[in-house]
Amino acid sequence: xxxxxxxxxxxxxxxxxxxxxxxxxxxxxxxxxxxxxxxxxxxxxxxxxxxxxxxxxxxxxxxxxxxxxxxxxxxxxxxxxxxxxxxxxxxxxxxxxxxxxxxxxxxxxxxxxxxxxxxxxxxxxxxxxxxxxxxxxxxxxxxxxxxxxxxxxxxxxxxxxxxxxxxxxxxxxxxxxxxxxxxxxxxxxxxxxxxxxxxxxxxxxxxxxxxxxxxxxxxxxxxxxxxxxxxxxxxxxxxxxxxxxxxxxxxxxxxxxxxxxxxxxxxxxxxxxxxxxxxxxxxxxxxxxxxxxxxxxxxxxxxxxxxxxxxxxxxxxxxxxxxxxxxxxxxxxxxxxxxxxxxxxxxxxxxxxxxxxxxxxxxxxxxxxxxxxxxxxxxxxxxxxxxxxxxxxxxxxxxxxxxxxxxxxxxxx
Ligand code: RAT
Ligand code: ZN
Numbered sequence: 001x002x003x004x005x006x007x008x009x010x011x012x013x014x015x016x017x018x019x020x021x022x023x024x025x026x027x028x029x030x031x032x033x034x035x036x037x038x039x040x041x042x043x044x045x046x047x048x049x050x051x052x053x054x055x056x057x058x059x060x061x062x063x064x065x066x067x068x069x070x071x072x073x074x075x076x077x078x079x080x081x082x083x084x085x086x087x088x089x090x091x092x093x094x095x096x097x098x099x100x101x102x103x104x105x106x107x108x109x110x111x112x113x114x115x116x117x118x119x120x121x122x123x124x125x126x127x128x129x130x131x132x133x134x135x136x137x138x139x140x141x142x143x144x145x146x147x148x149x150x151x152x153x154x155x156x157x158x159x160x161x162x163x164x165x166x167x168x169x170x171x172x173x174x175x176x177x178x179x180x181x182x183x184x185x186x187x188x189x190x191x192x193x194x195x196x197x198x199x200x201x202x203x204x205x206x207x208x209x210x211x212x213x214x215x216x217x218x219x220x221x222x223x224x225x226x227x228x229x230x231x232x233x234x235x236x237x238x239x240x241x242x243x244x245x246x247x248x249x250x251x252x253x254x255x256x257x258x259x260x261x262x263x264x265x266x267x268x269x270x271x272x273x274x275x276x277x278x279x280x281x282x283x284x285x286x287x288x289x290x291x292x293x294x295x296x297x298x299x300x301x302x303x304x305x306x307x308x309x310x311x312x313x314x315x316x317x318x319x320x321x322x323x324x325x326x327x328x329x330x331x332x333x334x335x336x337x338x339x340x341x342x343x344x345x346x347x348x349x350x351x352x353x354x355x356x357x358x359x360x361x362x363x364x365x366x367x368x369x370x371x372x373x374x375x376x377x378x379x380x381x382x383x384x385x386x387x388x389x390x391x392x393x394x395x396x397x398x399x400x401x402x403x404x405x406x407x408x409x410x411x412x413x
Contacts, residue, residue, distance in 0.1 A: 001389040001390070001391055002380075002384070002389070002390050002391065002392065002395075003384070003389070005381050005384065008377060008380055008381060008384065008390070009377050011392055011395055012373050012376050012377045012380060012395060012399075013373045013377070015392075015395050015396050015399045016369050016372060016373035016376065016399055016403075017135070017369055017373070018135070019135065019399045019400055019403045019404070020135055020136070020137040020403075020404065021134070021135055021136045021137060021365060021403045021404060022136075022137065022138050022139075022140075022403065022404040022407050022408065023136050023138070023139040023140065023352055023353050023355070023361065023365075024140050024296075024321055024322070024349055024352045024407050025140055025142070025167070025220075025255070025257075025298075025321070025322060025352035025353075025354060026139045026140060026141060026142070026352070026353055026354060026355045026356075026361070027141070027142045027354065027355065027356040028139060028141065028164075028355050028356070028357070028358050028361070029141055029159075029164065030127070030141075030159050030160065030161035030163070030164040031123045031124050031127060031161065032153065032157050032158065032159050032160050032161065033150065033153055033159075034153070035149070036149055036150060036153070037123055037127075037358060038356060038357045038358065039118070039123060039126055039130075039357060039358040039359055040115075040118040040126075040357075040359070041074065041111070041114045041115055041117075041118055041359075042070050042071055042073075042074040042115070043070070043357040043359070044095055044098060044357050044359050044360065045073075045074035045077045045078055045095065046070055046073045046074050046077060047091065047356060047357060047360070048268075048269070048270040048271040048356075049091035049271070050077055050081060050091050050092070050095075051065075051073075051077070051268065051269075051270075051271040052268060052271035052272075053081055053089055053091060053092065054076065054077045054080055054081055055268065055271075057080050057081070057084070057085065058076070058080055060076075062267040062268065063267075066269065074111075075111065078111050082095070082109070083109065090328065090329045090330065090367070093363075093367075094360065094363035094364070094367070095363070097362065097363035097366050097367065098359045098360070098362045098363050099114060101133050101362045101363075101366060102117070102129075102133070102359075102362070104117055126358065127161075127163075127358065130358050130359060130361050130362060131163065131361070133362050134361040134362045134365045134366075135365065136353075136361050136365060137163065137404070138162075138163045138164070138165060139163065139164055139165070139353075139355075139361070140165045140166070140167045140217060140218075140352075141159075141164055141165065141166055141167060142167060142169045142220070143166045143167060143168055143169055143214050143216065144169045144170075144171070144172070145168070145170075145210050146172040146173075146180055146183060154213055154214060158213075158214075159214075165215075165217050166214035166215055166216045166217065167216055167217055167218050167219070167220050167255065168207070168210050168211055168214060168216035168218070168219045168220065169219075169220050169221065170207070170219055170220070170221050170243070171221050171222055173203070173221075173238060174221050174223070174235045174238055174239065174243075175221075175223075175224075175235065177234045177235075177238065178193065178234075181193065184202075184203075184206060187206070189202040189203070189205065189206050190202050191203060195234060195237050195238070195241070200237075200238075200241045200242055203238060203242040204242045204245065204246050207219065207242060207243065207246045208246055208249075208250070211246070211250055211252065212250075216252065217252060217411060218247075218252050218253040218254065218255045218296060218411075219243060219246075219247055219252065219253075219254050219255065220254075220255035220256075220257065220296075221254075221255070221256060221257065222257040222258075222260050223256055223257065223258045223259075223260065223278075224258075224259075224260060224261060224262070224276070224278075225258070225259050225260075225261060225275070225276030225277055225278045225279075225301070226276075226278075226279075227256075227258055227278060227279070227282055228279060228282050229282050229285060229286060230285065239254075239286075244286075244290050244293055247293055247294070248290070248292055248293050251412060252294070252411070253293075253294035253295060253296045253319065253410065253411065254293065254294070254295055254296070255295075255296035255297070255298075255321075256283070256295060256296070256297050256298075257297075257298050257299075257300070257324060258278045258282075258283075258297065258298075258299045258300065258304075259275050259276060259277070259278045259299050259300030259301045259304065260273055260274075260275060260300055261273060261274045261275055261276045275300040275301050275325075275326055276300075276301060277301045277303050277304060278299055278300075278301065278304055280304065280307045280308065280311055283295065283297055283308070283311055283318065284311060284314070284315075287311070287314070287315035287317050287318050288315065290317075291315075291317055292317075293317060294317050294319070294410060294411075295315075295317060295318050295319070296318075296319045296320075296321050296349075296410070297318060297319070297320060297321070298320070298321050298322045298323075298324045298352075299324070300324055300325060300326060300327065302327060302332060302336075305327075305335075305336050305339055306339055306343075308320055309339050309340050309343040309344055309348075310343060312343075312344055312347075312348065313343060313344065319348065319349060319406070319407075319410045320340065320344070320348045320349070321348065321349035321352060321407075322349060322350075322351050322352040322354070323336050323337075323350075323351055323368075324352075324354065325354060328354065328364070328368075330367065330371055333351070333367075333368060333371045333372075334371050334374070334375060337350055337371065337372055337375045338375050341375060341376070341379050342379075346398050346401055346402060346406075347406065348402075348406065349402070349406050349407055350368075350372050350402050350403075351364075351368045351372065353365060353368075372402070376398075376399075380395070
């Protein structure tokens with residue numbers, strides 16, 4: 001039994017650093033997906049979080065920047081965000097963590113040297129290396145059947161690397177139904193402009209086909225702050241009449257990522273989205289009305305975090321996950337982790353990486369592990385003060401639950 005706080009800290013840190021992670025939401029792919037798998041220093045530097053930060057300092061026209069090659073963009077970002085200003089933002093610091101963890105000389109500030117390190121690796125070798133360094137055992141991808149690059153891969157090779165799991169991402173279906181209608185029709189689904197009975201059945205058939213084809217662990221969608229169900233809208237109809245029944249039938253969760261305000265500055269491309277407060281009543285309604293369905297929820301606004309944690313106390317079919325996107329700053333991750341541990345005990349998924357570039361698994365998890373370990377240590381210390389005893393095995397159990405098993409148990413696997 002652990003009695004001293006110094007030992008406690010050491011054991012929690014050791015176990016949190018050692019645990020093999022299931023990363024429940026990423027945008028990376030297995031090597032089967034070819035060019036869709038992004039990796040290497042130029043991809044790391046042109047991450048859209050850094051592109052947004054680059055334009056805090058640069059006066060270059062947006063089109064001019066986006067017309068440059070990736071290599072040229074990376075050079076501008078390196079010079080502006082690392083040489084001309086100290087790289088202290090979370091996304092900047094992340095680049096340094098990646099380089100340091102790969103054993104590269106961060107102090108050399110030599111981009112060409114970093115490039116030559118990556119030039120000597122194959123994607124497969126690098127996947128193995130990154131999984132090993134980051135201590136990630138498996139990741140869930142974001143799989144969009146409407147993506148013209150991704151779709152044909154599922155039709156031909158599919159995914160052959162068991163460490164990569166699929167999640168069926170259906171943003172276009174829920175957010176742009178009229179635009180994707182011709183595509184669904186071209187694939188042989190008898191869908192109409194109006195959501196009549198046959199159309200709803202055909203959308204269900206489409207969802208079923210793709211969950212089965214990709215072996216998706218869940219369906220997912222990113223949704224605006226104004227997302228409402230029930231509501232007289234195409235989106236709410238498709239959620240209640242297609243997504244909910246198919247998820248129930250296949251026994252998979254519907255992951256709702258709520259609070260994205262798309263294209264606040266369209267000229268910034270992927271970096272141009274922002275956030276807004278969302279309505280927790282939609283989650284309450286869905287969890288209450290469909291108790292046999294499972295919902296994974298992450299929300300983008302800091303202001304929504306407390307009510308989301310409270311809502312999970314009311315509904316056991318709700319799994320709160322991750323500190324998403326703009327929330328993935330150390331100060332906010334720390335606060336959210338505290339709120340969740342104090343409100344939900346150990347029954348949530350504290351973090352996902354959202355890695356878009358393979359290398360980012362490294363920094364996102366190095367940074368998150370450290371914060372989560374600190375908060376956990378503090379919480380165990382509080383119960384030691386009450387003469388509760390905690391064993392090493394119990395700490396290992398708790399840590400494994402947070403970083404992997406809570407997800408698999410929620411899925412029922
Ligand atoms: O975090 C991000 O990289 C965002 O651009 C989004 O991809 C977000 O995570 C999402 O899944 O929609
Ligand atoms: Zn994401």
